[in-house]
Amino acid sequence: MKKEIGVAVIGLGWMGQVHGRAYLRLFHHYPESPLRPRLVVAADAVEERARETAELLGFEGWTTDWREAVEHPEVEAVSIATPNYLHREIAVAAARAGKHIWLEKPCGRVPAEVYEIARAVEEARVRSTIGLMYRHVPVVEYAKELIASGALGEITHYRGYFLADYAADPNGALTWRYKLKGAGLGVLGDIMPHTVDLAQNLLGPIESVSAQKEIFIKERPEVPEGMGTGHFVVEGGEMGAVENEDYVSCLVRFASGARGTIENSRVCVGPHVRNAFEVNGTEGALSWDFQRLNELELYRFDGNGERGYKTVYASPKMGDFGRFQPGAGISMGYDDLKVTEAYTFLTSIAEERDLAPGMREIVAAMRVVEAMDRSCESGGWETVGQGVPSERRTGA
Ligand SMILES: NC(=O)c1ccc[n+]([C@@H]2O[C@H](COP(=O)([O-])OP(=O)(O)OC[C@H]3O[C@@H](n4cnc5c(N)ncnc54)[C@H](O)[C@@H]3O)[C@@H](O)[C@H]2O)c1
Known part of the structure; x- marks a missing residue:
C-alpha cells in the first residue's frame, strides 16, 4: 500500500478543477508515484462551487474558508489556484503551517509578492511546484x-x-x-x-x-x-x-x-x-x-x-x-501536462x-x-x- 498524502485544493475555477482531476489521474499514468493523494478538502469562496466540486471529484469535505483548508491537520500539501491577489497570503500561510505548495503562476500580483513567497518557502523548508507546465x-x-x-x-x-x-x-x-x-x-x-x-x-x-x-x-x-x-x-x-x-x-x-x-x-x-x-x-x-x-x-x-x-x-x-x-x-493534451506536474x-x-x-524558476x-x-x-x-x-x- 502506497503512503498517502492529504491534499487540499483552494480556488475551484478553471485551474483548481484541473489540479483536482490531475490528482485523480495520477496513478493511471504514474503508477510508481511515491505518494497517493488523498483528496481531503476542496475550498472556494463560492459555496455552491466548493460543494459541487467536492462531490464531483470525491473530496472528503469542502469549505468556503481557505484557512480551514490550510490548517487542516490531515492536509500536508495544498494546491493554490485562486485569483492572483490571494496567492501571497495563502502561499505564505501554507508554507508557515509546514504545508507543501503547488501554486499557480504568476504567484502573486507583482514580482515583490513572488519573492516574498519564495522566502517563506525557503524558511519553512517545504517543497513547491509552480504551474509552468509547458516545460x-x-x-x-x-x-x-x-x-x-x-x-x-x-x-x-x-x-x-x-x-x-x-x-x-x-x-x-x-x-x-x-x-x-x-x-x-x-x-x-x-x-x-x-x-x-x-x-x-x-x-x-x-x-x-x-x-x-x-x-x-x-x-x-x-x-x-x-x-x-x-x-x-x-x-x-x-x-x-x-x-x-x-x-x-x-x-x-x-x-x-x-x-x-x-x-x-x-x-x-x-x-x-x-x-x-x-x-x-x-x-x-x-x-x-x-x-x-x-x-x-x-x-x-x-x-x-x-x-x-x-x-x-x-x-x-x-x-x-x-x-x-x-x-x-x-x-x-493540455490536462495531461498537469498530471505530469502533479x-x-x-x-x-x-x-x-x-x-x-x-x-527558483518562477523567481x-x-x-x-x-x-x-x-x-x-x-x-x-x-x-x-x-x-x-x-x-x-x-x-x-
Ligand atoms: N498554468 C496555467 O497555464 C494557468 C492557466 C489558467 C489560470 N492559471 C492561474 O490560476 C489561477 C486561477 O485562475 P482561473 O482561471 O482558474 O481563475 P477562475 O476565476 O476561473 O477561478 C478562481 C477561483 O477562485 C475562487 N476564489 C476567489 N476567492 C477565493 C477565496 N477567498 N477563497 C477560495 N477561493 C476563492 C473563485 O470563486 C474561483 O472559483 C490564476 O492565478 C491564474 O493565473 C494558470
Whole structure:
C-alpha cells in the first residue's frame, strides 16, 4: 500500500478543477508515484462551487474558508489556484503551517509578492511546484535536448510569443484579471511567465530587455466578484476601467549571446492560444506552437542539399509522452501536462528535493518580468535582476 498524502485544493475555477482531476489521474499514468493523494478538502469562496466540486471529484469535505483548508491537520500539501491577489497570503500561510505548495503562476500580483513567497518557502523548508507546465511538453523537452547537444549549432535568434484572444471581445467581463488589486500585472503576469520560462528553459538566462506595453480595450462590463470562472462575456451593464496591460512586446538579450524578441497579447484576433517559440542556430532551426502541441518543426542541414523544415511528431522517446500515448501521431493534451506536474510535485515531496519548475524558476522568470515592467516605464533597456522590486502596481 502506497503512503498517502492529504491534499487540499483552494480556488475551484478553471485551474483548481484541473489540479483536482490531475490528482485523480495520477496513478493511471504514474503508477510508481511515491505518494497517493488523498483528496481531503476542496475550498472556494463560492459555496455552491466548493460543494459541487467536492462531490464531483470525491473530496472528503469542502469549505468556503481557505484557512480551514490550510490548517487542516490531515492536509500536508495544498494546491493554490485562486485569483492572483490571494496567492501571497495563502502561499505564505501554507508554507508557515509546514504545508507543501503547488501554486499557480504568476504567484502573486507583482514580482515583490513572488519573492516574498519564495522566502517563506525557503524558511519553512517545504517543497513547491509552480504551474509552468509547458516545460513538460514532450517535443519541448526534445527541443531542449537538441539545443543543448549543439545539433543546431550556435543559437543566434529566438522569438517567443503568446498571442491569445481570451480578452479580444470588448464585452469580456471585467474580472479580477483586469484590475491592479486583483491581478496586479496584466499579460506581464498572466502569460509572460510562461513565455519567459520557456525562453530561459531553452536558452538560459535573459540578461536585459527593452519593452513596450498597451491597453487596447480600455473599458469592460463590471461583474460581481465570484460570478463565473475563467473568461466569460456579458452583455450590457456598467463599464469599468481596465487597469493593466493587454499587450507587451520586448527585445531581449540572452547571456549566451543570442538575441531575440518576445511578444504577449490577450486581445489578438486570429490566434487563439498561440503560445510559441522559434529558435535559429548556425546549423539548424526549430519551432513549436501550443496549438499543435505534439509537433516540432525542425530544420537541419543534411548531406544531400535539401532545404526546409520537417514535422517531427511527439513519440514515446520524448519526455513523458509514453505515459499518455503509445505511439507517434496520437495526441496528448493540455490536462495531461498537469498530471505530469502533479507527479513532479508529489515526487519532490517524497524525495525531499526541489524539482523544476518550482520557486527558483518562477523567481527567475519574474526577475525578467520586473525588468520588462521597468523598461515600459523608462523607455530604455533594463538589466534583469537589478533594482528593488516595486509594489506600486497593486494599487494598494
Ligand atoms: N498554468 C496555467 O497555464 C494557468 C492557466 C489558467 C489560470 N492559471 C492561474 O490560476 C489561477 C486561477 O485562475 P482561473 O482561471 O482558474 O481563475 P477562475 O476565476 O476561473 O477561478 C478562481 C477561483 O477562485 C475562487 N476564489 C476567489 N476567492 C477565493 C477565496 N477567498 N477563497 C477560495 N477561493 C476563492 C473563485 O470563486 C474561483 O472559483 C490564476 O492565478 C491564474 O493565473 C494558470
